[in-house]
Amino acid sequence: MNFRRFTALLGSVVGATLIVMVAFLGIYAWPAIRFNGWHFLTQNNWNLGNLYANPITIRGQQILPAAHYGILFLIAGTLLSTAIAISLAVPVGVGAAIFLAEGTPPMLRSWVSLFVELLAAIPSVVYGLWGYVVVIPFLSHRVYPWMAKYLGFIPFLGGHAGSGYGLLTCGLVLTLMIVPLITATLRDALVSQGASRREAAVALGASRFETVWTVLLPEVRRVLIGSSILATGRALGETMAVLMISGNAVNYLPHNIYAPISTMASFIVSQLDSALTDPTGMAVRALAEVALALCLISILVNGLARVLLYYQDRHSLGV
Amino acid sequence: MATTATEICAPDRRARRGSLLRRRLFDLVGWGSSALALLLLGGAMLWILGVVFLRGLSALSPTILTHVTEGYGGGLLNAIEGTAVLALGGVVLAAVPGLAAGIYLAEFDAGRLAPFIRFLADVLVGVPSIVIGYFGYVTLVVDLGWKFSVAAGSIALAIISLPYICRTTEMALRQVPRALRESAYALGAGDARVVLGICLPTALPGILTGILLAVAISVGETAPLLYTAGWSNYLWTGHLTNEPIGYLTYAIWAFITEPFSSAHALAYAAALLVTLFVLIISILSRTILEGWRRRSPWERPAL
Numbered sequence: 001m002n003f004r005r006f007t008a009l010l011g012s013v014v015g016a017t018l019i020v021m022v023a024f025l026g027i028y029a030w031p032a033i034r035f036n037g038w039h040f041l042t043q044n045n046w047n048l049g050n051l052y053a054n055p056i057t058i059r060g061q062q063i064l065p066a067a068h069y070g071i072l073f074l075i076a077g078t079l080l081s082t083a084i085a086i087s088l089a090v091p092v093g094v095g096a097a098i099f100l101a102e103g104t105p106p107m108l109r110s111w112v113s114l115f116v117e118l119l120a121a122i123p124s125v126v127y128g129l130w131g132y133v134v135v136i137p138f139l140s141h142r143v144y145p146w147m148a149k150y151l152g153f154i155p156f157l158g159g160h161a162g163s164g165y166g167l168l169t170c171g172l173v174l175t176l177m178i179v180p181l182i183t184a185t186l187r188d189a190l191v192s193q194g195a196s197r198r199e200a201a202v203a204l205g206a207s208r209f210e211t212v213w214t215v216l217l218p219e220v221r222r223v224l225i226g227s228s229i230l231a232t233g234r235a236l237g238e239t240m241a242v243l244m245i246s247g248n249a250v251n252y253l254p255h256n257i258y259a260p261i262s263t264m265a266s267f268i269v270s271q272l273d274s275a276l277t278d279p280t281g282m283a284v285r286a287l288a289e290v291a292l293a294l295c296l297i298s299i300l301v302n303g304l305a306r307v308l309l310y311y312q313d314r315h316s317l318g319v
Numbered sequence: 320m321a322t323t324a325t326e327i328c329a330p331d332r333r334a335r336r337g338s339l340l341r342r343r344l345f346d347l348v349g350w351g352s353s354a355l356a357l358l359l360l361g362g363a364m365l366w367i368l369g370v371v372f373l374r375g376l377s378a379l380s381p382t383i384l385t386h387v388t389e390g391y392g393g394g395l396l397n398a399i400e401g402t403a404v405l406a407l408g409g410v411v412l413a414a415v416p417g418l419a420a421g422i423y424l425a426e427f428d429a430g431r432l433a434p435f436i437r438f439l440a441d442v443l444v445g446v447p448s449i450v451i452g453y454f455g456y457v458t459l460v461v462d463l464g465w466k467f468s469v470a471a472g473s474i475a476l477a478i479i480s481l482p483y484i485c486r487t488t489e490m491a492l493r494q495v496p497r498a499l500r501e502s503a504y505a506l507g508a509g510d511a512r513v514v515l516g517i518c519l520p521t522a523l524p525g526i527l528t529g530i531l532l533a534v535a536i537s538v539g540e541t542a543p544l545l546y547t548a549g550w551s552n553y554l555w556t557g558h559l560t561n562e563p564i565g566y567l568t569y570a571i572w573a574f575i576t577e578p579f580s581s582a583h584a585l586a587y588a589a590a591l592l593v594t595l596f597v598l599i600i601s602i603l604s605r606t607i608l609e610g611w612r613r614r615s616p617w618e619r620p621a622l
Contacts, residue, residue, distance in 0.1 A: 003511035011420030015439035095356030121601035123539030237447025239542040302445030
């Protein structure tokens with residue numbers, strides 16, 4: 001075997017890992033997939049059933065009586081917290097990238113970017129700690145009651161301001177975790193834009209900000225879309241921080257923006273211990289189905305982002 | 320005086336002054352809000368670092384570094400050791416396939432498998448770590464019967480490290496000048512000798528950076544270890560399977576929710592140690608990566 005084949009064979013491990021992972025999760029979750037059907041995604045009733053009764057057989061699967069596995073509340077929690085995070089992260093990320101690329105002197109730029117983009121390096125569980133210890137008391141005592149009182153006329157912002165554990169807190173912390181992904185990529189793309197376009201815009205009388213806003217930003221929109229999708233992927237799968245600040249609600253759809261939620265990723269951690277008490281093992285398999293669904297969603301989201309970013313790289317190379 | 324395009328298009332002076340004002344305002348709002356966005360991020364970073372460092376430093380003591388955990392107090396020696404064992408184990412497992420994949424992608428770009436490996440590696444980066452942890456749980460811990468163990472935890476971390484090592488290796492090798500390869504081939508060297516004897520040593524600093532980055536990521540991970548490595552109050556006795564092991568990130572998560580100040584001290588100290596380590600490695604590796612980017616901006620990795 002020649003060297004090239006050898007590296008190809010060994011290197012395939014990287015690609016094969018993903019395929020094996022999806023396959024094994026699929027095989028393990030298959031009884032749960034058979035039992036749950038589409039109700040898994042459309043119903044809101046995660047219930048391990050009567051743990052003290054004898055297992056019964058439904059659709060060829062052994063389960064506990066009254067067991068149901070519907071994760072609509074997880075899908076809602078995951079999508080809503082990600083939606084809040086991404087809708088805040090895009091404007092903040094774009095603004096910071098513009099200021100870093102165009103408003104900061106080059107000498108200072110690398111230091112300021114480093115400082116801000118290290119937000120991405122801080123481990124998820126440290127965000128969780130920060131959120132749990134200082135952010136939640138701050139938000140629940142000072143910010144949320146004020147928001148509920150004065151901004152309550154806006155739908156979903158009124159009502160009970162809650163305990164601080166919940167949807168908006170998750171959205172805010174997730175925003176900080178994903179903003180650096182957008183800022184770093186976009187700043188790079190803006191800095192690497194050629195001088196000719198800038199000069200052309202300035203020659204037409206555009207101010208510096210107008211140059212950025214009307215000429216450079218449209219040029220890099222594919223990078224922005226690509227990195228935003230990557231950031232979405234990260235927010236969808238964030239586990240520890242969300243676990244510590246979301247309130248871990250079960251079978252509960254949030255009625256306002258302060259309400260406790262659970263996401264697919266955090267639910268896997270918070271529920272495995274109780275799932276293990278199910279003697280039929282169906283609850284653990286249903287959690288595997290949650291993991292499989294999350295894995296497939298992230299593959300879809302990341303695949304889309306990569307395709308877009310590859311295309312932009314080729315495009316900017318003039319290929 | 321020559322007539323300018325603006326004068327022809329907008330002869331009304333008042334309208335022009337209005338549009339100029341509008342443009343000034345647009346500029347002001349634009350710069351103002353982008354500066355605000357940057358300040359927001361910087362402020363949040365300072366807040367997080369402030370909490371972690373202030374509380375961590377006041378919690379840190381020699382006892383914490385030299386004793387094992389006892390109930391909700393004691394020290395973190397077992398967790399420090401466990402984090403080191405798991406992270407190194409993961410990187411050792413991931414190094415060979417990761418390097419091989421990186422070499423294949425950089426040197427044999429035209430290979431039929433190259434686009435698939437690159438795409439799958441890039442997608443693997445984005446797979447949530449809890450999914451990798453749960454995969455480890457159902458396959459290694461349950462099906463193979465390894466129980467919570469160093470082996471299961473290390474393999475979970477290895478899966479997370481793989482794509483990072485692969486992509487940084489590829490990038491480091493792409494920085495090696497083409498002429499170097501061509502001269503080696505011209506002297507009659509084969510593929511293996513050119514890559515292993517010439518390119519790999521030249522690219523070594525970059526490859527080591529990637530591996531270091533993978534260690535930093537492994538040290539900061541929690542979710543993939545919760546149900547593969549478990550937790551233990553004792554020092555590791557050297558068994559690869561059937562023996563759970565402690566790690567720092569678990570101490571942060573588990574001890575901060577306990578109602579004891581000794582437990583909180585452990586959590587803050589663990590957070591300080593993890594954050595400090597991760598930040599130092601990230602700054603180091605970023606400085607090196609930044610250097611390359613400046614040299615060849617078109618060969619950016621999609622990391």
